[in-house]
Amino acid sequence: xxxxxxxxxxxxxxxxxxxxxxxxxxxxxxxxxxxxxxxxxxxxxxxxxxxxxxxxxxxxxxxxxxxxxxxxxxxxxxxxxxxxxxxxxxxxxxxxxxxxxxxxxxxxxxxxxxxxxxxxxxxxxxxxxxxxxxxxxxxxxxxxxxxxxxxxxxxxxxxxxxxxxxxxxxxxxxxxxxxxxxxxxxxxx
Numbered sequence: 802x803x804x805x806x807x808x809x810x811x812x813x814x815x816x817x818x819x820x821x822x823x824x825x826x827x828x829x830x831x832x833x834x835x836x837x838x839x840x841x842x843x844x845x846x847x848x849x850x851x852x853x854x855x856x857x858x859x860x861x862x863x864x865x866x867x868x869x870x871x872x873x874x875x876x877x878x879x880x881x882x883x884x885x886x887x888x889x890x891x892x893x894x895x896x897x898x899x900x901x902x903x904x905x906x907x908x909x910x911x912x913x914x915x916x917x918x919x920x921x922x923x924x925x926x927x928x929x930x931x932x933x934x935x936x937x938x939x940x941x942x943x944x945x946x947x948x949x950x951x952x953x954x955x956x957x958x959x960x961x962x963x964x965x966x967x968x969x970x971x972x973x974x975x976x977x978x979x980x981x982x983x984x985x986x987x988x989x990x
Contacts (some may be wrong), residue, residue: 802979803964804852806864806907808956809980810878815839817951818878818891822930825945830937835888836846841978842928843962844893844900847907849916856914861961861982863910868959869990870906874899877953881946882927890927891946895953897926899973903959903986906975932934960981 810818819839825831852860879894893900904924911918933939961982 802852802854803850803966804857804860804965804981805848805962806904806910807960807962808846808876808903809843809958809960809962811954814878814951814954815842818842818928818949821891821946821949825942828942828945832861833937834931834933835871835975836931837929838975839962842930843915843960843978844926845916846900846904846959847911849911849918851915852984856916857981860911860914860916862926863914864907864959864961864982866982866990867898867910868984868986870988871899871903871959871986872988873955873957873986875953876900876956878928878949878951880949881930881943883943885927885938886933886937888929888930888932889933889939889942890929891949893926893928897912899954900924900926903956957986959986 807965822836849860858913876893876895878891881890882892883889887966901924908918924969931942963979963981965979
């Protein structure tokens with residue numbers, strides 16, 4: 802299974818973000834971007850790639866421990882940015898340091914479960930909104946999101962998500978995401 806650990810925003814945060822993203826649809830070049838849409842909105846903490854079925858139970862146990870070691874924390878969607886002209890994203894405000902620690906713990910869980918993970922790099926909290934080919938300049942989109950701040954919520958769960966890549970060959974088809982596990986943050990471990 803192609804898996805990653807994530808924080809999934811609540812429906813109320815997704816609705817707020819949806820209204821902000823809807824306003825971007827009138828921007829020049831918007832039709833040339835691949836918009837992720839609410840079903841694909843999440844904060845990736847650690848990407849695991851293809852995980853053998855026999856490793857999933859151990860990874861799950863390790864993620865459960867990581868969640869138990871982390872107290873619930875406040876977070877809100879805020880601002881916008883982009884990685885070149887390839888990805889447009891919304892950022893986060895609140896206890897971003899706790900989100901970063903949870904990402905580190907999710908990465909450590911994979912290593913302890915025996916998975917080869919990507920080289921460790923500085924975690925940047927972001928939720929991808931759209932992907933581009935480089936033909937559309939994303940700076941105006943990110944600037945339009947500068948003033949966006951959603952309502953704060955409490956992150957209370959670490960999720961394990963399966964990524965199902967498109968197989969139909971239909972242009973514009975998006976990956977599908979399926980939550981396969983979730984563990985409450987408790988700060989008791």
